[in-house]
Amino acid sequence: MARGRGAYRLNKVLNRIVPSLMFLMIYLGSKLVLNQSIPYLFEHSSSDYHYWIKFYKLFFISQVSLTAALYLAIYLNLFTTPQSRLSGNPTIQKISDRSIIYQCVDHTGSPLRCTICNDQIIPIRARHCLDCELCVPGFDHHCVWFAQCISITNTLKPFIQVLILGATAILTGAIPIYPIVLQHVRQVIRLTWSAQSSGDTLRKIWWNRWWGWAGGPVYRYIGGLCLGYIYYPEINLQDPSTTFTKAPHGGTKTQQATKLVLSEPTLSALLIVLAATMVLGVILAMLTIVLKNNILNGLSTLEIERARQAKRASREAGVKLWVPSPASDGQPRGKVIFVPPDLPIFDLGPKLNFQHIMGKQVWHWFVPWTIGHLPDGVEWPISDKWIDYLRSLDVYHEGEL
Structure with a gap:
């Protein structure tokens, strides 16, 4: 790769892509927590815990707001010393x-x-x-995450702060969602991977086809899980064991599914949680390196x-x-x-x-x-x-x- 002025550099492409993905993930993750997770907690908990759920909501909003503001400040180069200051130092x-x-x-x-x-x-x-x-x-x-240089004299301090805030914000938002998503994964596997009639759909299009093994065992089971999520609503409606029990505040679970994504397994919720977990792992690795x-x-x-x-x-x-x-x-x-x-x-x-x-x-x-x-x-x-x-x-x- 050329290293001269004006030469093509991969980082210049990543500088445009990665921050956009980060802002998108902040938006989607916050939306999942505020519009889905917190209403889900309200509907599935007694009124004695509603005060603490409201406090949790305020705490999460403050965490995300501080993280986003500090991230944006580094991205906009508000902490970095201009070049003229170095020459005039x-x-x-x-x-x-x-x-x-x-x-x-x-x-x-x-x-x-x-x-x-x-x-x-x-x-x-x-x-x-x-x-x-x-x-x-x-x-x-x-750092392509911020599309800026991290320097000891200016941006390393807010860089550390945004990593800590980001990690706590992800944990704050994800901890209540993790058990729900895990339960959904088990539910999808139990229904769509079943040896009974509910598993016929995936057997016809995946498990009994050669392309189900084309990428090896990891590819096979990840593909089976994704297809299970995609076909879950259809298979769930056809499954005779499905019951329409009353939800805690009236209405059926099927009716609630139209309101809350977390009421039923959805691939979008799974992907957001997996992406947040991956980002959390990268953040913890960065903090370890800095330490x-x-x-x-x-x-x-x-x-x-x-x-x-x-x-x-x-x-x-x-x-x-x-x-x-x-x-x-x-x-x-x-x-x-x-x-x-x-x-x-x-x-x-x-x-x-x-x-x-x-x-x-x-x-x-x-x-x-x-x-x-x-x-x-x-x-x-x-x-x-x-x-x-x-x-x-x-x-x-x-x-x-």
Whole structure:
């Protein structure tokens, strides 16, 4: 795949598709809970629990509203530092003065520059994103879920918050629906997969046909379940064992099925629940990665990926850094060193790593904006242990690797 300016990139396509699917799922999931699940709970519970169902409804609405608002804020790029701020950042001058640690390209200490952004200096831990077409300080990764870059300095904090809110919103909405949908699955299997006459339809079109085995056993049973849902209403009406018992508040169950999707098995409800479960799994995986990499080890996703690429490379890979020595007579001096890409020089320990992302005060954790606790993306805090280690390394000489 080409990597130049204007080249085709899959992420640019996914940037348009994935957020649209996410907004659609938020809408359909909320509609299923508010219009189907909650009325179902009201109809199938005593009046003693109605107060708690109303509280549950308000809690779910607040969860979804906060999640959608924060998701939309990241999608609209409300937290990301504009490119002009990086070029106009006064801390960039410290790189020109060689008074801070920065990434360089040769043994003379020439700073790394972006050829796409008019030779703009690229600070350490920054990267030019080919999808967003700008240099991002504190780059962690580009996320197609939000169609934006996630950076340590700006969007990692609201990114974590929206993941937590999204997970709790999905669990809040899905927990009452899971047992209903599971009961429906059992009901569909019992009726449409039956060895009795009710199972004749699927035997004729699926189980006894060669295409029922075309994709293997997983394909066979998933297809049988989907077809069971599709033909369930027809088979259910023809089944002599079907009874029309009275519902708790009058009317028959068949009449209630016209009101509530969850009153009878429907494929749409099953697919929404499965999609929500899949998204929940992805969210939990993302939170695990953030906890392991960013908080416990002080590494960004970019640094992890560079380390993986280095292991696959045939030659030794690493990063050239300019490390200033203690100032003497106001004139900073230093040297160029060569370090492995996975060296966690920005690891301050789990507590400080967490505070640098989420904030030092507890109330900071619940607002999406940075409140003076994050680096500016050019100069990064490094522990004395790592400073001493870097200064102890030998000077890098061109061509010695």
